[in-house]
Amino acid sequence: MAHVSLLPLSAAMFVPDQNTQLVGGDLAALQVNHIGRPALAFDDTDEMAATSHEFPMPGQYAGGTLKATLYVYAAGDNTNDTCFDVFVEAVTPNADTLDMETADSWDTANPGTISLAGSTVGDLLTIVITLANKDSVEAGDLVRYGVRRDTDSADDDVVGDMFFSAMDTWEDT
DSSP, rough: OEEEEEEEEEGGGEEEOOOOOSSTOOOEEEEEEEEEEEEEOOOOSSOOOEEEOOEEEOOOSSSSSSSEEEEEEEESOSSSEEEEEEEEEEEEEEOOOOOOTTTOOOOOOOOEEEEHHHHHOOOOEEEEEEOOTTTTTOOOOOOEEEEOOOOTTTTTTOOOOOEEEEEEEEOOO
């Protein structure tokens, strides 16, 4: 299957989730800069989240299997596992009645896990997550993504911060 990249997003295109949109009780991921590289820091004990800016879903999206590749690296652990969730919100212009000033319409979380075993602290790693829960997104919809580290998952036992550098959303065709 071909990999058709749809929306590559750097960490700078995300804002800390200050109002617990994704999951109640989440804290805002912290914006950091490593040698000129913007990143988001996700703590190892608190559930932290960030949401992307909104973008029109590209016209080349054919409605197939949507995936997200997260680019992450660890602050100090290279033996355990980490778990991230990706959320999707899609709004169809001139059709959806979502009040953009007061409401959101996030779909259910899409989880993904990666083992840091065999890596070195600071190595860039990828987590590929199938976005089965994608809020019925179609080409032309206004879409945004939420990313959170799921530290209360039994699958997340990395000690220390995990840093998020970028995300690429893509379609298998």
